[in-house]
Amino acid sequence: MVQKLVEFKDVSKEYIMGEVKIAALNKVSFTIDEGELAIILGASGAGKTTVLNLLGGMDRTSSGEILVEKNDITKYNDTKLTDYRREKIGFVFQFYNLISNLNALENVEFAADVCKNHLDPADVMQKVGLGERFYNFPSQLSGGEQQRVAIARAVAKNPLLLLCDEPTGALDYATGKQVIKLLLDINTQYKKTVVIITHNIAIAGIGDKIIHLKSGEIESITLNQHRKSIEEIEW
Amino acid sequence: MNKLFLKLFRDIRKSLGLFLAITAVSAIGVALLTGFSVTYSSLKNMTDSYYKQGNLADLTAYYLKIDDAGIAKIKSINGVTDAYGRITIKASGVNNESNFLIHSVSTDEKIDIPALNKGNFPQSDNECMIDSAYAKANKISIGDQIGITANGKPLNLTVSGIFNTAEYVYLVEDPAKNPEPDHKNYGLLYIDKSMISRLTGNGTYTEALVTLTKSANVDQVKKDVENATASYGFGHITMQKDQPSFSQLQSDLDTVKAISASFPYIFFLVASVIIFISMSRTVQSERGQIGIMKALGINTPTIMLHYLSYSVLCGLVGSIAGNLLGVFLLPRFMLNVYSALYTFPAILISGFGLYVTLSTILVLLFGVIASMFSTRNVLREMPAQCMRPFVPKKVQQIWLEKNKKLWSKISYKNKLILRNILLNKQRAALSSIGIIGCVGVLMCGFGLKESINNLTTNQFSKMQKFDDMVLLTKPVSYDAAIPFNNGNILQTDRLSILQVTMNLSKDISTDLYILPQNNVSIQLFSNGGAKLALPSDGILVPYKLAQEYHIKVGDIVAVKLESASYQNATIQAKVAAIDVLYLSQDIYMSDEYLQTLGIPGYVNGYYVTLNNKSLNGDVTKYLAGVANVRSVTSNDTLRNSLASAMGTMNTLFYLMIIMSAALALAVIFNISSINIFERRRDIATLKVLGYHKNEINSLIDAENLIITAFGCIFGVLFGVIIFRYLLIITVSANMYLPYQISFSMVALSIVCTFAFTVITNFLLQGKIRSIDMVESLKGVE
DSSP: OOOEEEEEEEEEEEEEETTEEEEEEEEEEEEEETTOEEEEEOOTTSSHHHHHHHHTTSSOOSEEEEEETTEEGGGOOHHHHHHHHHHHEEEEOTTOOOOTTSOHHHHHHHHHHTOTTOOOHHHHHHHTTOTTOTTOOGGGSOHHHHHHHHHHHHHHTOOSEEEEESTTTTSOHHHHHHHHHHHHHHHHHSOOEEEEEESOHHHHTTOSEEEEEETTEEEEEEEOSSOOOGGGOOO | OHHHHHHHHHHHHHTHHHHHHHHHHHHHHHHHHHHHHHHHHHHHHHHHHHHHHHTOOSEEEEEEEEOHHHHHHHHTSTTEEEEEEEOEEEEEESSSSOEEEEEEEOTTOOSSOOEEEEEOOOOSTTEEEEEHHHHHHTTOOTTOEEEEEETTEEEEEEEEEEEEOGGGSSOOSOTTTOSSOOTTTEEEEEEEHHHHHHHHSSSOEEEEEEEEOTTOOHHHHHHHHHHHTGGGTEEEEEEGGGSHHHHHHHHHHHHHHHHHTTHHHHHHHHHHHHHHHHHHHHHHHTHHHHHHHHHTTOOHHHHHHHHHHHHHHHHHHHHHHHHHIIIIIHHHHHHHHHHHHOOOOOOOOOOHHHHHHHHHHHHHHHHHHHHHHHHHHHHHSOHHHHHSOOOOOOOOOOGGGGSHHHHHHSOHHHHHHHHHHHHTHHHHHHHHHHHHHHHHHHHHHHHHHHHHHHHHHIIIIIIBOOSEEEEEEEEEETTSOOSOOOTTEEEEEEEEEEEEEEESSSEEEEEEEEEOTTOSSBOEEOTTSOEEOOOSSSEEEEHHHHHHTTOOTTOEEEEEEOOGGGTTOEEEEEEEEEEOOSSOOOEEEEHHHHHHTTOOOEEEEEEEEESOGGGHHHHHHHHHTSTTEEEEEEHHHHHHHHHHHTHHHHHHHHHHHHHHHHHHHHHHHHHHHHHHHHTHHHHHHHHHTTOOHHHHHHHHHHHHHHHHHHHHHHHHHHHHHHHHHHHHHHSOTTOOOOOOOOHHHHHHHHHHHHHHHHHHHHHHHHHHHTOOHHHHHSOOO
């Protein structure tokens, strides 16, 4: 029996910019199942990043509920929300956001350190293919390598959810493909629930579920019975 | 160009805290420089014109008796411009406990001229004029009667005038008894010259006031005066600069001047450090904008000017604020402190134009140089280069990592802290400058406080063990019976105090104390702290005097006893030991040694020790009533009066604590703010990774604490140096404050510095809290 891991219920988010209210999300509802690879698709400004921020506990909703493992995280206070990020969430960002003064391995260890049941950082680094680059600092790594460190950092925490915000946005085609492949592998090998945010329709084909956002509302939710392999997609 | 100014003002508004901090530190530097300089120049201008107006004597010669013929001989000496005879008598009040110094005065005399505040010079025999401070303290006005006893004769005088005199701006009866002016009980009383003969029975003077030409050979004139007037019972000569009132004021002037020449620069330096760091950061983060400006064809000097304008603006605002404080507030405050000690006319705040200009130029110069250094690298780059993203500094392994064993034991948090410090060595070093300044200034403050406390304890508890000092009107022979007896008196020690002139590399005038060897009243100590008994084979010379004139144990020095009781004899005294004296540099000798020199002793005072100190009030009252007793002073009174004389030092102390706090807070706050700003992406990432608030705070806190610890090490070294300098500049000629770095003053300074850092850390938490993880993660700017 497949469990519902995440449930968005009528989630709205408004930003107040000076005197103007901007509705970033308007009554968005969807679910993500355990082990699923969900793609959140949409053009710039559609509200993708807002969804990710809310799901990741980095921002608060204006209304609605977000249930993660049946707990409503919108009710959490700052400390609980911090613990939630610490134990349940792994982030991968468009701009990697590695800590510049720690080397690759230390960046992974640093994040893993605060979680109770983390994976072995060196092991994960091997898995993402960076066995040779343990002691390089972020500035000594290429963009693709930095993103792989970031993925390793997220995976090593052994999170419930791996959230990826435009993970290929800053990378070239070939490198981007490698990163997507890595995320796919993690989804299948570690049985991790992965959420990828992208504006790239081509990538959508690899997901189990494609949530299409438009102007802060759900346009469609498509279940994909036949996930494409990485070799089948191109953009 | 206009748009650039618009940008400037918006930049300032965006980081107002930084702007205010730089401005505040600049303002403190300016306020100190202007304030102390203006205090100095106002005091100096006033005293110069006051001294000139009063035509201060260049030298004063003292005699048993000298007449007009003798004065005429002095006048004819080459280099002497003018000379007048004057009589000096000590007198005491009939109806109160006041003592007076009586001088003869005449309107024809043009040296040491008193300046009338009110009324007239005394014209008839029973008129006198009185100094304004005494008149004020005792509420005496013109026409009042004053009853005195002078030379044993009772006199009733009518006050005809109230005056000030440049000769006694600092009026103390006996600095050894009470270093602070006591206007309630000691006054100047000037009477007409014609009155003298009635008082003394003849027309002779006791001193000659002499002025010299500018080119006079002082040593030659002194010799000539002594030779020409030897037959009049020549005593000694005091030069203007050795006169107690003059030298006291001079030493305070020197202190103010020396402070104005040192402490402000610490602040200018710190302000420029903050400007340098913040400007480097601003320019670095605005590289892209600079590239665009260049691409748009704005030339480098214009862009440079834009960034320099920031520091110029900080400097100007700081200069205005600092100069307002420095011209209007600080000098008033300092001059009030001095006005309480000195008697001089109202002081005009003067000479500020020069210092306002000087401090403004200095603060601008420090700022402009700092920002020029921080901007020149970026401005040298080509526009295209500027617009490309900044290549982060290559992060390398730090030296600690080479020690694999050690490094692996360090937690990630600490690794991050260590790397951040070691990779930003320049910033850490510059932050330390603030800490170093802070610790140094604090050490000066605590050191000064502690020295004064030690001095008070040593002087009044360990050295002066007597309870009361009794001085006699007329000296009695050594064998004379003690003229008082009281059940509460435990022991009475005979005492002889007299002025002496020591023939060293120059003639030094000081006091000689003669006491029996078995006395229980005075305990002297060597410089090392060992107890010294009064030797039977020589004199004790104080450490400061010995240092200054290279006197060693075993030396023979000529000491002239300036007292009629001792026939002004000169003795060849052997230096038996060097002792330590704090408040005045006197010579001590035992009765026994005096006897071996074949000179009969005289007694002009007693030290009294009591059984029950709490009944001291009754005893002093009793002693004051005994015949031939001139004054009774208790040790407690001496201790209290010293405490208030140290008022200036206390003011300095509090000023230093405030200054050091301002330094530490401004530097750590600013540099940490910049540090936090630069690492906001890292900090946002840590927040996203689920690090708690205090875990993130502790990263920044630990870094500041490490920098503080590091700064403390050098700060203590700096403190050791600057405290020594401060002691030299603040201590007056007769005083000796031992230079001692104690554990407690170092510990207190360090504790306070850490406290300042902890406070700053607390203030910084708001900045860390306000970092928005969502915003910071969006993109590289």
